[in-house]
Amino acid sequence: METIIFSSHIAEDLQRYLHNKKYSRLGIIMDSHTIKHCYPLVSEGLPEHCLHAFDAGEIHKNLDTCQGIWQWMTDNNFDRQTLILNIGGGVTGDMGGFCASTYKRGIRFVNIPTTLLSQVDASVGGKLGIDFNGFKNHIGVFNQPEGVLISEEFLTTLPEAELRSGYAEVIKHGLIRNENYFNSLKTENWQSQPWKDIIEVSVGIKREVVDKDPKENGLRKILNFGHTIGHAIESHYLNSPYQLLHGEAIAIGMVTEAFLSHKFLRLHKVHLDIIQQKLLAVFGKISISDKDFDAIIKLCFQDKKNDGEKLNFSLLRKIGDCDFNIVVDREAVVEALEYYNNLEE
Template sequence: MDSHTIKHCYPLISSHLPEHSSFAFEAGEVHKTLDTCVAIWEWMTENSFDRKTLILNIGGGVTGDMGGFCASTYKRGIRFINLPTTLLSQVDASVGGKLGIDFKGFKNHIGVFNQPEGVLISEEFLGTLPEPELRSGYAEVIKHGLIRNENYFNSLKTENWQNQSWKDIISVSVGIKREVVEKDPKEEGLRKILNFGHTIGHAVESHYLDTPLHLLHGEAIAIGMVTEGYLSQKFLRLPKEQLEIIQQKLLTVYGKVHIDEKDFEAIIDLCFQDKKNEGNVLNFSLLKRIGECDFNIVVGKEAIIEALKYYNQLEN
């Protein structure tokens, strides 16, 4: 768990756990690194954990990704359970078995596919979250509607969005992701649609990670969904009125960030590190319409610049 989780979430469940040893690392995406993994492996080794040890990862997506990765590689793999405590980790990282860490500024660059023994989800943990973290997770909820379920997307609030039935939302979003992952567990085809908004979004997130403009994952993915919505209209003829609906919902919830044109080249370079790419070709997952997404759409550098400029000129 991280330094936030041990303070706010761990006390809610610690008395219900069997005898155990705990480890906490400093909170934040910037600590999702090999150095933190080394500290975790050292803790496992010092406690003489063997291959029958069970690891419980309590926390958000960083904890689940990194804790699962460390468990999967320690002594060639020990069992782990994830207990996600953020909306983002509950609706996204909790399903699919993707584990890993950031490396040299590239998100999730080192990792494995491995399924946990189980995932325990409770919406009660959402009460421990500051609003920006809840809003960050909400971006993945919106994405699920965009790629797979138009009615779900339309039902999601923009005004007073904090007051919704999170239990129902978690259930629908997990169901959407599970259905896609079960059909394509290793991301060889259909599962790529889950990356809508993430090619540009991850690049923006990575570029600003260590800057004053530091964006949470969902804030960057909101930018990614608007810009990739523009690309969807350009390449797959997403209806203009649907693009306007998408960007209105996202801008209402997330506002708008100005992306300086001097950063465009660096952001595009980071797009080339996206794991969907093949060779030197940028593959995007884009929308045909709200609720229907296609994948392996080749997009050139100039079109990405166009999309970033389009985002910048939008009015909040």
């Protein structure tokens, strides 16, 4: 398992971390937003390095961008003793780690997540990959970073919408593993919270699950609660004027999959109401046209938890207790989407 460092002074801690590392060259991968807003926070702690920046956004998490990264690595004669720092959000960590893991059959990399979403979720656990032909995270590998450096200092650089997107994964961690944690999370003034404490608890929950099931053969599937429908919605609207941030789509996914939990695992109606009220209070409601249902369900069938033609979901027995490999039929997914559409904010 990767080394995780929680930092309050990222430039100093990064300098100290790199001082104790042996490597031939240092390469840094960032996106066009991160180089502007986050690079100044770490630049003082960086020795000589080569920098590559790609265009920001999920839409660029693809093979074309990977080719640019691999070409940059090749042009700079990176050998297998090179160390890569992925500084940025989930797209940077996923794609930078994937490129490092496949370049010359694998070179070392370290993740420095700069968004709440990447700090509590994407940077931990060794899932790496890219989107392919509209399917999210369709091509990828499991490979652990050598280390992860997490600092709440980066959160001050985020627009509120990005902070809220990451908050969806925080709420998910409470739902699947810790009811008291879920109940402690704010819906009013949610922006003002002890983020360092929240990040550490969420990382602890994810790490405990991943330690027990690194390759997602069983228990780790619970981390995908809200993601079967959520990823499908995110993918469907990715190249449209209605594009959603990851957390916005996952919030819809958690409401709809809580409904499925009530239907298939007898999640108490009181818990269903609490979940949808908390999520709608933070994320509001986005109408999904019933004309889009078929396309969304078709994307659900591309979910990596599925077994053949069966739709496999991770669903809640109660808040804090999640089960996996629950088979759900197409009609129930339609019912769940209709349930969401009929809710009042």
